[in-house]
Amino acid sequence: MNESSFDKDNPILRAALMRGLVSRRSAMMGAAGVGAAAFLAACGSAGKNPSSSGGGTLGGTIAPLASAAPDMSDTEKLVNWSNWTEYIDTSSDGKTRPTLEAFTKKTGIAVNYTEDYLDNDEFYAKVRPLLQGGKDTGRDVWCSTDWMVARLIRQGFVQKLDRANIPNVANLSDSLTNVEFDPGRLYSVPWQSGFAGIGYNLKATGGRKVESMTQLLTDPALKGKVTLLTEMRDTVGLVMMEQGKDISKFTDDDFITAIATLQQAKDAGQILRFTGNEYTEGLAKGEIAACAAWTGDVVQLQFDDPNIQYALPQKGFTLWSDNFVIPALAKHKKNAEKLIDYYYDPAVMAQVVASVNYISPVKGTAEELTKLDPKLGKNPLIVPTPEVMSRAQVFRGLTAAEENKYNKLFSALTTA
Amino acid sequence: MAEAAVLSTGSAAAPSRRRRSWVPYALLLPGLLWLVVFFVLPMVTLASQSLQEGNVDDGYVFTGNVGIYVDALQQYWPQYVRSLVYAGTATVLALLLGYPLAYFIAQKAGRYKNLILVLVIAPFFTSFLIRTLAWRTILSDDWFVTEWAQKLHITDFLQAVGLTSNDSLLSSKFAVIMGLTYNFLPFMILPLYTSLERLDPRLIEAAGDLYASAWQTFRRVTWPLSLPGVVAGTLLTFIPAAGDFINARLLGNTQTTMIGSVIDSQFLRVLDYPLAAALSFILLIIIVTMVSVYVRRAGTEELL
Incomplete structure (x- = not known):
């Protein structure tokens, strides 16, 4: 920079420079190393179904099956649920989640509720390496948006639900029972729309x-x-x-x-x-x-x-809907299914909707909601009229x- | 007696000298291993990944597709240029802000030295994200900063020079550069401080004795002696700032996207790993080239 005024051969200056810089270099290399580690984590090259050809049509190739882990539901009264932020009812002081507490009281199953689903893509990037490597994600259930469910099914990352454990699923809205990405709702049921x-x-x-x-x-x-x-x-x-x-x-x-x-x-x-x-x-x-x-x-x-x-x-x-799915190798599948069943009780779902203000996929929620708060029961954004529903469209599945x-x-x- | 002492240390030194021949390497080993595992391997993986083709469902196959580098540059060169300009501006601002402060801490702060140093580092006690979000509040329309800036016609000035596009401060080039400067300022101050702290005040006295003006003293004594700090500080500010993707996302608008955001989105959203890897590699090459030219020009290449 300023070479003329700065005598490089002056031994005192050289020593000063030396002292100043040698240690800094190691600090920088360390920083570079940490950054590089983040890259490594994002790397990975094997696909889920390397045998299938690139542009297979939707449903044209049979999805690989997700592997199940031995179900520990009966011995460990626990279920790990990852969900989006502010997507469940909270008490007025914001400290507790009444429907979750009631669930634990009723079934004895503790819910480890984590709000770490911030974004479909981001969450997928987080769990994909684990699912790909055949490892447990540490989660038993989470809520993915329709198109992400399509991808998870396509890649064999989610397990079939056992309907015997979810009798209340009969309450699922007719318009949502048969969706393109999951005909017959074998793998997913909606949480909120x-x-x-x-x-x-x-x-x-x-x-x-x-x-x-x-x-x-x-x-x-x-x-x-x-x-x-x-x-x-x-x-x-x-x-x-x-x-x-x-x-x-x-x-x-x-x-x-x-x-x-x-x-x-x-x-x-x-x-x-x-x-x-x-x-x-x-x-x-x-x-x-x-x-x-x-x-x-x-x-x-x-x-x-x-x-x-x-x-x-x-x-x-x-x-759109965000849907419950149970990932491969989930350790508490039955508990997760009981949890889903619990929320398919219209009275329980109404409590959630009263707090999050989205649209319930459960039949009978509107009546329960009106009991809780007549004004909410009339809000067309929460309980849409048939006229409103007729204008709503669902984005088609993509290959x-x-x-x-x-x-x-x-x-x-x-x-x- | 003295002779005996010398002899005895001499005989003891012989085996220890032999040991010394491998001890330094053994001590280097953990560091080298660290570098291999966390630096060299990822670099190799990244390089190989950038030359693969495929998609997430079917897997990626190495095809040596060099064309992706051309595509990446063609499509995203404005983001590269923007990142370098923003990072460069933030570095210059950090130097202008940090130098006087570092000088003050090192030479004038006396017993408050440690306290001020702690204050400089204090922001690191909260997360980077929270601090950047705080800037959204500070620069938001309903806060006094924007109000005063409007009254003092600072917003008009910023708009005239194209740093903002309307009369608010948030979501603009200005906000992004401010955020970068703020977030990386400690990385500038600390190396400057270590250099300036070693500056012998007697040299400045001597310059005065030799009738050097304050400016001459600074230019010929203080500045050259602080140069290692300046070089280290600018590098530590510029390099992370050029790859940053948080500031542009939280404080910018759609016209201020930096290359870091593009790479982030290609890795996490589009899942186009080869393109993301190629973009990262190009950034790496640009920065390494710029840094080596810079260090050479600064005349300290034998020290880095």
Whole structure:
């Protein structure tokens, strides 16, 4: 830098330099080592079914079977449940979870409830190496979104449920009993459902309503104050429906057109960010004027601030469910099934819904909910009317090759 | 008597010298093993992974697909440039902020020296994520910082130079660079402090005696003597800042994505491991090249 004023051959200076730098180098190498270890953890090259050809169609190849571990349910009265954050009822002081406690009281099974399911992709990246290596994940049950369940079944990472232990599953809503990714619900049953639509803050929009995706993506009044979801199926699904497509049977071209529309909005500076659940904070503050949002989140925000509004676009919105699945080698499968059975009692589910404000997949919840809180029982975002349900669409299942291709396109949009 | 002592130590020294020949290597072994397991092996895996093709369901096969590096650069060069510019700016800011502070702690703080050093390190007691989230609160629209910045027309200035895109501070280039500077500042201060702490005040006195002005003293005595600290500090700030993905995600917007976020998303969301590995490797190569040029220019290459 300053070579002229700095005599390299001066022994005193040399010694000073030497002392200063030698130790630092080792510190840096150590840091590099830690970073590299993180990379190693992410590496792994064997696939689950190396024999099958790349673009096998959905259900065309028989999914590999998940291996079961000896069930210790009878000796260990325990079940390990991983779930999303703020996705279960809590007592008013936030310290206990009443339905879980009641379950333990009733069955003697302790629930180790962990809120470590932050994001489908992130959670998958966490458990995949274990499942791949034929190791126990330490979890007996977790709740994955539809498309992730499809992937887990395809890769043989989840076990078939024993219906004998879940008699209450008869209460499952008719519309959810036969889904494309799990015909006959052999591997999964829903925990909560919800819509992805548009949330907005009247204060930040200047009293303006935001009711369509076109408005969200082009209205100059919202410029730089719009967020979309990192959940590809919700964000792209909403745009495709706006463009008049049926997301249960769209084509490559439909997908690419939707991505192009999103790219345009992004390049124009309309979109602030792509987010997970964290949009709630910005929406409440008004830093985000309008965003693609999940029903439950917005209903919760509305309690505190009536300026927060929710719109279900006329042209359609996505309907998704997060589903209980039991991973391969789970040690307490029967306990997990008892847990699922417990939550399929409408009275129990109503308590959960009253707290999380999503849509229950259990028949009879609406009546129980009305008993708990008549206002909630009438909220169309929690107990949707048949008219609302008729506009909801479910994103179709993707083959591995499609999923790969679409993920790439979507991530180029969100990160580039 | 003295002779006897010398003789006796001499005879005792003979076997110990032979032992000394392997002791240093034995002591190096754990460190070398660590490096092999946690540095060399992952590097090799990463390099090999970047040249594979396939997908998660069917597995990855090594095909020597070098083209992926071209694709990666073509698609993501703006993110590389952006990362280097942000990290570079943050490093310069950290140096400007950290140097006077390090000098003060080393030379002037007296008995408060340890206290201030602890304060510099104190942020490490909470998680990196929490500290970055705190910046979201600090820079948010309804907090006094933004309000004052608006009153003082700082927001107008930032908007004019293109560091923000409207009259708020959050979700902008400005916020990302601030976050990077803040998060890596201690890495700048500590090495600077160790260099400056060894600075003999008598040298500065001597410069004064020889009629050097304060500026001349700084330029010809203090700065060159602190150079090892400057080099180490800038490297320790720049390298992690260039690969950072938290600040851009939490404080930025869609136009401020850094390469770290791209790699993170390719590894964890898209599950395109080869592309992610290639992107990481390119970043590694860029940084190693820049660092070696920098160290050479700084004139301390024989010491690093």
